[in-house]
Amino acid sequence: MAKEIKTIGVLTSGGDAPGMNAAIRAVVRVAIARGIKVKGIKKGYQGLLNEEIVELEAKDVSDMIQRGGTILGTARCLEFKTVEGQEKGAEVCRKHGIDGIVVIGGDGSYRGAQALSRQGINTIGLPGTIDLDIACTEYTIGFDTAVNTAMEAIDKVKDTSSSHERCSIVEVMGRNAGYIALWCGIANGAEDILLPEKYDFDEQKIINNIIDRRRKGKTHHIIINAEGIGHSTSMARRIEAATGIETRATILGHMQRGGNPSAKDRFTASIMGAKAVDTLLAGETNKVIGLQHGEFVAIDIEEALAMTKGIDEYEIEVAKLLSV
Ligand code: ADP
Numbered sequence: 001m002a003k004e005i006k007t008i009g010v011l012t013s014g015g016d017a018p019g020m021n022a023a024i025r026a027v028v029r030v031a032i033a034r035g036i037k038v039k040g041i042k043k044g045y046q047g048l049l050n051e052e053i054v055e056l057e058a059k060d061v062s063d064m065i066q067r068g069g070t071i072l073g074t075a076r077c078l079e080f081k082t083v084e085g086q087e088k089g090a091e092v093c094r095k096h097g098i099d100g101i102v103v104i105g106g107d108g109s110y111r112g113a114q115a116l117s118r119q120g121i122n123t124i125g126l127p128g129t130i131d132l133d134i135a136c137t138e139y140t141i142g143f144d145t146a147v148n149t150a151m152e153a154i155d156k157v158k159d160t161s162s163s164h165e166r167c168s169i170v171e172v173m174g175r176n177a178g179y180i181a182l183w184c185g186i187a188n189g190a191e192d193i194l195l196p197e198k199y200d201f202d203e204q205k206i207i208n209n210i211i212d213r214r215r216k217g218k219t220h221h222i223i224i225n226a227e228g229i230g231h232s233t234s235m236a237r238r239i240e241a242a243t244g245i246e247t248r249a250t251i252l253g254h255m256q257r258g259g260n261p262s263a264k265d266r267f268t269a270s271i272m273g274a275k276a277v278d279t280l281l282a283g284e285t286n287k288v289i290g291l292q293h294g295e296f297v298a299i300d301i302e303e304a305l306a307m308t309k310g311i312d313e314y315e316i317e318v319a320k321l322l323s324v
């Protein structure tokens, strides 16, 4: 028989992402509307182990849907990767009367959720990461805001790059995934896009491309380089030496993780947060909420973690066709 849920906890874990606050707000307000108490767990699994737990009322999450970051704070917690840490986490939940938890984070955080579920605490994951690298879902909370932040920054780099007739390498985040790079590459009309999924380490091709386009009269050359490839500064030095064209590297870094979430992130986080609560209340555990074929669904964590996804070949081809 499904365990009766009276109190749920919510935590954010791993790297923060714009829209996490909107997800927390949705969890709190939907749970309260359903007659359930909510406890906010600060600083991810670390805060759970340290019992940094506060009760959250509907008013505690007002005026926050538009804010970047996460009001609960987030952390990476090595101790939670151990069975002892996971047992302690479940014990803390029992002590605080927490029957179920919503974990907002990336797939590392899902493994923690899976562990808690094995310890008897009903757990549901929500995809919160700017990287879009969670295979079971077409969308992850934070991606849209991050990609727009990066796009606006790259537009600015392009202005000065054109004025000085330079080549500019702009490095975007994404860990080992190239989604932010591909989206910016297309949205910014970049001349080259370097994706970890496709990179062949043949720098000569990039150099030839720069020389060829300069001959054809292009004044700028924007290369979007994914963090998963990295080394933008040394790449810029080598490209300048080989082409004779002044080359600069800009690493956008953590600015991509901040800022007010876009409408898409606020909306998606709100629906996913609500769905997480309703999935818990339906007696489910060990699931993650994802967007599949445009529909919000609950997927088994084991299944979700076993899935893989790659960058769409057609999108890569279009990016190349557009960058003439
Ligand atoms: P993300 O959730 O963004 O992928 P991480 O991979 O850093 O970020 O994971 C966030 C946290 O999730 C880790 O610091 C750890 O506390 C927890 N976690 C990650 N992997 C595991 C695991 N295998 N077992 C238990 N907890 C884990």
Ligand code: F6P
Residues within 6 Å of the ligand: 015, 106, 129, 130, 131, 173, 174, 175, 176, 227, 257
């Ligand atoms: O997962 C989000 C992300 O911003 C990645 O794009 C990046 O590789 C990583 O986190 C950076 O982590 P940290 O904030 O710990 O430097």
